[in-house]
Amino acid sequence: MPLTDIQIRQAKPGERPRKLSDERGLFIEIRPTGAKLWRYRYKIEGKENVFALGEYPEMGLADARAERDKARALVKQGRHPSHVRRTARARQVLEGQSSFKIVALEWIGSKTGITDGYRGQLTRAFTKNLFPYVGRLPLRDVTSAHLLECLRRMERRGATYYAISLCNWLSQMFRYAVRTLRADADPAAALYGAFVRDPVQHSRPMSPEDMARFRRELAGYGGFRTNTIALELMQLLFLRTVEIRRGRWEHVDLDAALWNIPPELMKKRRRHLVPLPSRAVELLKELHTITGARGLMFPGLRHPDKPVDGSTFNRALERLGMKGFTCHDFRATASTHLYESGLFRSEVIELQLAHAEDNQTKAAYNHAQYLPERIEMMRWWQDFCLDCQ
Known part of the structure; x- marks a missing residue:
């Protein structure tokens, strides 16, 4: 006869464990301690097995029969319910460790x-x-x-x-x-394809008129002095913005007028020498009075131990009214006018731009290569910029 909830509730423990059978292999085991445990008895390949379902009253009679039916379905497939449960628990543990x-x-x-x-x-x-x-x-x-x-x-x-x-x-x-x-x-x-990039805006050089406007606006700029210095250094030295931002005082020798940037601070991961023309030295001396007590030349305002935010200088350039230009355009500007001057060899210009060599043999160059010519070129470029007033 099938069990009833009253029978289970009224069942008392004895000195030894005893069982009350329901049907289709389901029974409840009553322990001397008073615990009442649901069990399901089944056979696979002629061997009898017992599967623990849960404890009464947390699992009522109806729930126990439902769990028995799930286990019976697995047995009909030749699968041990206990094995399936262990696999599920292992998967739950793995999922918990695999958020x-x-x-x-x-x-x-x-x-x-x-x-x-x-x-x-x-x-x-x-x-x-x-x-x-x-x-x-x-x-x-x-x-x-x-x-x-x-x-x-x-x-x-x-x-x-x-x-x-x-x-x-x-x-x-x-x-x-x-x-x-x-x-x-x-x-x-x-x-993939759900988002579309805006058309690429390639760098464009400033004309002498644009350069003159830049210098006029820069002279009257009322923002942070460090931003003003950074923008003028970008024009004079045509370094990448990230290389300016991450600049450290320990790499600058103002007496020798050289900025020796180590590989880890360069985009191309190659040491880069920057000859400093007189105006750049003047600007760096002024900057040193502002940030010289720190390792970074351009520390962030909120986080002084980190470089200034990457968009800071572009925003300053926008406030100057140089709409349509970005800080990266200083490099295109220098490259264009240096080539157009006809005064300097392409190897010297490209080396100072810190461009990668296509030829791997040339790429293994001495970072001080062509230094006298580069010093002269940087002086000429300074004068060209300053003449655009």
Whole structure:
């Protein structure tokens, strides 16, 4: 006869364990301690097995029968319910250790052959744009829709290009997760083409008239003096913005009028010598009175131990009224006018621009190569800039 809830509730423990049978292999074991435990008896390949379902009253009679039916379905497939349960629990543990955030940080840490700066960029991108929304989710639960929502947030704040880069990084991360058995597919792949880059704006040189306007506006600029100095140094030295931003006083020799930038601070990872014309030395001496007590030449206002933000100088250039130009255009300007002058060899110009050599043999150059010609060229370029007043 099938059990009733009253029978189970009224059953008293004895000196030894005893069983009350229900049907289809279900029974409840009553221990001397008073514990009442649901069990399911079944056979596979002629061998009898017992599967623990739960404890009464946390699991009532109806629930026990439902769990018995699930176990019977597995037995009919020749599968032990206990094995299936262990596998499910192991998967739950693995999923708990495989949240989106955990796997993402593991992937970032596993990448080899990248700089600390690039690793930091990846960490910041995931931390700001993804972890607050999907970081705690098991990786297998993260869908294309989740990722699209995160990337759309970036698009709405005008970071479309960054969203495209992050989509590519997401795809790399999910492929890593597939290889390490934490994911079955790459949901980021479905988002390729969802975001469109704006047309590329190539660098354009300033004409002498543009240069004259720049210097007039610079002379009357009322913003931070460090920004004014940075902009003029960019014109005179035509370094990349990131190389100016990360500049350190320990690499500048004002007496020798040389800025010796180590490889780790250069985009191309090659040491770069910058001859300093007299106006640049004058500007750097003034800057030293402002930031010379720090290691960084251009520290950030909020975080003085880090370089100034990457957009700071471009914003200052916009405030000067130089619409349509960016700080990178100083390099195009110098290159154009130096070549047009006809006074300097291309090797000297390209070396001072710190461009990569196509020929690998030439690439292994001495960073002080052509230094006398480069010093003379930087003096000429200074005079050309100052004449545009």
